[in-house]
Amino acid sequence: MDRIDPALEDIELELFVRALRQRHGYDFGHYAPASLRRRVRQLVHAHDTGTISALTGRLLHEPEFVFEVIEGLSVPVSDMFRDPPVFRALREQVLPLLASWPRINIWQAGCASGQEVYSLAILLEEEGLYDRCQIYATDFNPAALRRAQEGIYPVRAAQAWSRNYQEAGGRHSLADYYSARYEFIKLDQRLRRNVSFANHNLVTDKVFCEAQLVLCRNVLIYFANPLQDRVLGLFRDSLVRGGFLCLGLRESLDFAPSAADFTALDADLRIYRRNVFPASDGAA
Amino acid sequence: MARLEAIVIGCSAGGLGALEPLLRALAPPLPLPVIVCSHSAEPGTGLLGPLLARYARLPVREARERWPAEAGTIHLAPAGYHLLIERDRCFAYSVDEPVHYSRPSIDVLFESAADAYGAGLAGVMLTGASPDGAKGLMRIRQAGGLAIVQDPAEALASAMPQAALDQAGADHCLPLARIAPLLNELAHRE
Numbered sequence: 001m002d003r004i005d006p007a008l009e010d011i012e013l014e015l016f017v018r019a020l021r022q023r024h025g026y027d028f029g030h031y032a033p034a035s036l037r038r039r040v041r042q043l044v045h046a047h048d049t050g051t052i053s054a055l056t057g058r059l060l061h062e063p064e065f066v067f068e069v070i071e072g073l074s075v076p077v078s079d080m081f082r083d084p085p086v087f088r089a090l091r092e093q094v095l096p097l098l099a100s101w102p103r104i105n106i107w108q109a110g111c112a113s114g115q116e117v118y119s120l121a122i123l124l125e126e127e128g129l130y131d132r133c134q135i136y137a138t139d140f141n142p143a144a145l146r147r148a149q150e151g152i153y154p155v156r157a158a159q160a161w162s163r164n165y166q167e168a169g170g171r172h173s174l175a176d177y178y179s180a181r182y183e184f185i186k187l188d189q190r191l192r193r194n195v196s197f198a199n200h201n202l203v204t205d206k207v208f209c210e211a212q213l214v215l216c217r218n219v220l221i222y223f224a225n226p227l228q229d230r231v232l233g234l235f236r237d238s239l240v241r242g243g244f245l246c247l248g249l250r251e252s253l254d255f256a257p258s259a260a261d262f263t264a265l266d267a268d269l270r271i272y273r274r275n276v277f278p279a280s281d282g283a284a
Numbered sequence: 285m286a287r288l289e290a291i292v293i294g295c296s297a298g299g300l301g302a303l304e305p306l307l308r309a310l311a312p313p314l315p316l317p318v319i320v321c322s323h324s325a326e327p328g329t330g331l332l333g334p335l336l337a338r339y340a341r342l343p344v345r346e347a348r349e350r351w352p353a354e355a356g357t358i359h360l361a362p363a364g365y366h367l368l369i370e371r372d373r374c375f376a377y378s379v380d381e382p383v384h385y386s387r388p389s390i391d392v393l394f395e396s397a398a399d400a401y402g403a404g405l406a407g408v409m410l411t412g413a414s415p416d417g418a419k420g421l422m423r424i425r426q427a428g429g430l431a432i433v434q435d436p437a438e439a440l441a442s443a444m445p446q447a448a449l450d451q452a453g454a455d456h457c458l459p460l461a462r463i464a465p466l467l468n469e470l471a472h473r474e
Contacts, residue, residue: 004426006399034368034396035378041413077381221349221365221377250377256351 012052013037019056024066026140027203028073030227036073042074067143074141075222078115079157080174083249084167084270087119091169093265094244095127098212104133107211107238109202109231110219111137114148116176116256119165120215121191126171128193137208138200145197152189158185202231205236214239218248225255232258239274246271286428288314288470289404290316290353290373292397294390294420296323296412298440300335302460305411307340307358309464314342314471317353319369321361321393323386324413346364347375355390360387368396384416394420403428406470408463410434412444415451417432432456 013036021027028036040052047068049055058065081087100106111117117137124130139145158180165174178185200208202219214235220228235245236258245262247270253259260273293301293473299322310318322332322407337344340358347359347367352374361367363375366388383389394417407424409417411434421431433454436442448458456466 002426003428004398004423006402006427032368032370032376034370034376034399035380037399038368038378038380038392038395075378075380077379218379221379225350248379250349250365251348 006032009027009037012056013040014053016040016056016059020066020069021057023060023188025204026066026070026201030203030224032222032224034170035222038074039242043069046072070141071143074139074144075112075218078112078218079114080119080161080169081164081168082116083269084164084248086217086249086271087123087164087168089266089269089271090120090246091127092124094121094246094271098244099127099129101212101240102132104129104213105209105211106133106213106215107209108135108137109200109214109216109235111139111148111197112141112144112199113153114144114151115153115161116215116217117148117195118125118151118187118191119168122170122174122177123168124164133194135195136198136211137195138198140199140201140203142199145199145230146180146196149192151189151192152184153187155183155185157178202234205229207234209238210240211238211243212240213244214245215246217246218251220251221248229256229258232256236274241274241276243274244271245274249278286403287474288316288430290397290401291318291406291408291467291471292394292419292424293318293320293408293410294322294394294412294444295320295410296386296390296414296416296441296444298390298411299323300332301411301440302434303336304339306408306410306460306464307336307342309468310340310342310358311468312341314356314468316355316471317319317429318342318358319347319353319361319367319393319397320358321367321388321390323388323390323416334446336360338343350374350379353425356432361393363388366392368392369393369400371400372397372398384414386414386416390417391420393422398423398427398429399429401429405429406432406467408432408434408467409443409445409448409454411439413441414444415447417444417446418451421448425455430455432458432466433464435459 020183162174177188267274344358370374371472407421431454433445436446
């Protein structure tokens with residue numbers, strides 16, 4: 001059995017990350033290392049390059065190769081109405097409060113292939129708010145964004161998604177929102193009417209809208225603490241006072257300096273609200 | 285061998301029945317963390333922890349994202365997420381694709397733990413009907429760690445320990461009843 005030399009692999013990984021940053025402008029330097037290492041190993045395997053160094057070589061010399069690498073390093077996995085209690089809480093607790101704003105901007109950050117964008121659009125439609133809403137759905141992976149725009153997913157997922165939808169308090173049948181053909185379902189494109197899909201990189205880009213609700217679920221788990229802090233800062237700066245932040249079920253503000261700017265609306269479901277009054281200044 | 289610094293345990297079908305006596309026999313004070321990945325964790329139920337807590341003599345907790353693995357504690361992988369451990373021995377989660385239809389996956393935990401603990405890690409494969417974990421166990425051995433596999437002949441589901449033996453081999457292939465005593469002894473060896 002071949003012994004593995006972790007120190008050697010660390011050097012290769014560092015050079016790979018550096019090549020990606022310097023040559024292509026994608027910075028993975030502040031990603032949580034264990035997942036990143038695993039993904040990069042998968043790329044080595046998928047492209048049969050043998051070593052990470054050989055992968056780096058292709059990244060430097062084949063301009064188009066970066067898109068396959070980005071595809072491999074981003075997480076296009078999600079479900080419609082994943083964690084139904086969260087969507088139920090959005091429906092029952094958050095949307096009635098959002099209704100007090102005449103215009104509602106929603107930022108879905110790291111939308112990947114768009115399953116949650118469509119879930120959200122359905123929720124807003126059923127609660128009668130959608131026509132006042134603008135959803136900005138962003139991701140840094142162009143291929144995932146294209147899939148999100150198409151809204152075509154394998155039919156095998158539909159059964160579980162229907163169950164999720166019902167558990168999330170769905171008022172109809174999920175099948176009312178898609179058409180099934182062959183092995184795929186296609187989401188009703190009318191659901192997209194108030195969605196803007198845009199390329200946005202949480203690592204490098206800035207705030208671009210003022211939002212009443214930010215959803216960013218299961219993205220922060222991939223970031224090391226300094227990057228997590230930066231991104232939570234972005235969300236805070238994007239949110240209006242009293243606006244809502246919805247994170248993944250196992251993500252929290254535990255270690256984040258910006259925690260002081262938020263109050264939990266439902267701590268278990270990771271739904272937070274930006275404080276109306278700033279935590280730090282004003283008191284003195 | 286190197287001093288043992290952590291134990292990772294993987295199981296699937298029949299896992300609860302195997303974890304019970306194993307965790308019951310792990311004796312405090314245990315100077316290292318035990319990290320368990322069980323496929324039987326159903327999303328949302330979170331029943332495994334309370335069940336095991338009734339039998340284990342060590343505290344049983346879900347492994348929390350960004351928190352360190354603690355000596356003397358049994359950490360469980362959360363339902364619906366992969367559990368990884370970073371080099372700084374803090375836990376990380378991911379929602380990457382399921383591995384062999386499973387999330388959490390034993391491979392994902394074992395491979396990252398092998399990177400984090402190197403030769404200081406013991407990997408334990410118990411009963412299960414999946415090939416998940418075999419690659420991870422191989423990675424543990426490649427990093428100089430120890431592989432312990434439940435004897436497939438007495439496992440409720442033999443496929444998982446058998447796949448581990450076929451792909452990774454093992455330093456010890458033992459009936460369940462002898463695994464905890466071995467771990468107790470290894471944990472206290474200087």
